[in-house]
Amino acid sequence: MIKNGRIVKSLAGFYDVEAEGEVYQTRARGNFRKKGMKPVVGDFVEFSAEENSEGYILKIGERKNSLIRPSIANIDQAVIIMSTVSPNFSLNLLDRFLVFLEHKNIHPMIYISKMDLLTEDQGSSEKSNKTFNQRADYEQIKRNYEQIGYDVFFDAEHLVSNLSGKVTVFMGQTGAGKTTLLNKIAPEMQLATGETSEKLGRGRHTTRHVEFFELAGGLIADTPGFSSLDYEVTNQPDLNAAFPEILKISHNCKFRECTHTHEPSCAVKVALENHEILESRYENYLQLLDEINHTRETYEKKRKKQG
Ligand SMILES: Nc1nc2c(ncn2[C@@H]2O[C@H](COP(=O)(O)OP(=O)(O)OP(=O)(O)O)[C@@H](O)[C@H]2O)c(=O)[nH]1
Ligand SMILES: [Mg+2]
Numbered sequence: 001m002i003k004n005g006r007i008v009k010s011l012a013g014f015y016d017v018e019a020e021g022e023v024y025q026t027r028a029r030g031n032f033r034k035k036g037m038k039p040v041v042g043d044f045v046e047f048s049a050e051e052n053s054e055g056y057i058l059k060i061g062e063r064k065n066s067l068i069r070p071s072i073a074n075i076d077q078a079v080i081i082m083s084t085v086s087p088n089f090s091l092n093l094l095d096r097f098l099v100f101l102e103h104k105n106i107h108p109m110i111y112i113s114k115m116d117l118l119t120e121d122q123g124s125s126e127k128s129n130k131t132f133n134q135r136a137d138y139e140q141i142k143r144n145y146e147q148i149g150y151d152v153f154f155d156a157e158h159l160v161s162n163l164s165g166k167v168t169v170f171m172g173q174t175g176a177g178k179t180t181l182l183n184k185i186a187p188e189m190q191l192a193t194g195e196t197s198e199k200l201g202r203g204r205h206t207t208r209h210v211e212f213f214e215l216a217g218g219l220i221a222d223t224p225g226f227s228s229l230d231y232e233v234t235n236q237p238d239l240n241a242a243f244p245e246i247l248k249i250s251h252n253c254k255f256r257e258c259t260h261t262h263e264p265s266c267a268v269k270v271a272l273e274n275h276e277i278l279e280s281r282y283e284n285y286l287q288l289l290d291e292i293n294h295t296r297e298t299y300e301k302k303r304k305k306q307g
């Protein structure tokens, strides 16, 4: 019998497909691999449902979007989970996640975990502006990012109401607390979480596969964390567009193709001086722009060499 459903779990070559409230175990036929297409969680598929044996995926529906790492498709929104400590908070990594999601047209939200591990010390400590170890630091970050237009959450209760009716993916470094957050939302699930160690190296990931859970009136995907992120932006206009506050102001730059680095009459630089754009955001924009240019140069050199 041929049915239509959605892949809710992918593990060791098996795909769990949900159709009309039932879950079927299926495999993919080899012809997908030949076409370079691999079914992923979130895919809408046509499959053969057999009684007492596994079914086969026959067709993969068109994807509205897809991610490679984590491997998942047809996502509405993502929660970026960033911990205050272990692993340490990084605005640079946060901005990389945001650029990645903006570029993919996936609505980002930010959840900051491990707030309970912060000191309440209010003393004006001599710290570099890159370490954040007090609650007040995060309240400032929350205000700053909300100003840009992103929702920032410190606790699960406030996040939950934003999950209903949506397909949401949890993203973040390994050890950030993605699964812990999921367990807070649905304590009855009791998913395995990991102890963080100083060496968050290979093989330390606790969550090892992508899986959807029907929760809070929506679908939530827990994913394995990762240590590096390919944000997949390859040119300046796309990077510009992935920083909403820079994009908005860049319409007032004198040159339409302004990169906000050396050009005269750059509205972004003026906004930066007036503190209308965060310095850290601009710095991260410059860093990513540098990386993009560097990648392109390397690529072009290679091409010339090959003739
Ligand atoms: N104190 C405190 N510990 C937390 C919090 N969130 C997570 N942890 C701890 O951090 C460790 C890692 O949490 P996980 O939920 O397994 O992290 P994960 O993001 O799912 O990691 P991977 O599955 O490896 O990607 C566990 O020991 C959790 O108990 C928090 O809000 N407060
Ligand atoms: Mg996990």
Ligand SMILES: [Zn+2]
Pocket (backbone or CB within 6 Å): 250, 253, 254, 258, 259, 260, 261, 263, 265, 266, 267, 268, 269
């Ligand atoms: Zn400019």
